[in-house]
Amino acid sequence: MSSAWKHWLDQARYDLETARAMFGGGRYLYVLFCSQQAVEKALKALIVQRTGDFPPRLHNLLRPAETAGLKLEPDREDFLGELSGYYIQTRYPEEIESLGRGLEREIAQEVLEKTEEVVEWLVATTK
Numbered sequence: 001m002s003s004a005w006k007h008w009l010d011q012a013r014y015d016l017e018t019a020r021a022m023f024g025g026g027r028y029l030y031v032l033f034c035s036q037q038a039v040e041k042a043l044k045a046l047i048v049q050r051t052g053d054f055p056p057r058l059h060n061l062l063r064p065a066e067t068a069g070l071k072l073e074p075d076r077e078d079f080l081g082e083l084s085g086y087y088i089q090t091r092y093p094e095e096i097e098s099l100g101r102g103l104e105r106e107i108a109q110e111v112l113e114k115t116e117e118v119v120e121w122l123v124a125t126t127k
Contacts, residue, residue, distance in 0.1 A: 008045035012038050028108035032086040035115035042122040049126050059087045079114050
């Protein structure tokens with residue numbers, strides 16, 4: 001196993017654990033951000049494993065999924081598109097304020113659960 005591949009996978013797991021911790025602490029905005037980061041890094045691990053190249057610096061999750069050669073089912077593709085938006089929305093003050101106002105526990109829980117499923121699927125894909 002390449003150390004670069006393992007590094008990306010370790011970071012994906014770390015971000016997923018951080019998303020869980022943020023959920024437990026009621027910091028739902030950061031659940032979204034860390035969920036996006038966990039999936040992004042798991043995708044980058046897959047790219048490194050499959051290509052041996054450094055993954056592209058992209059945050060739209062559909063692009064790294066394409067680079068990794070993944071065939072996405074429509075519901076998974078929709079979720080990656082949704083999750084990609086949280087990267088931008090949680091990085092800029094004007095976006096944080098509007099997203100934070102409407103964010104409820106149930107939304108964060110749903111995103112976290114779907115993220116766990118996707119990361120588990122990606123990890124299984126890398127084996």
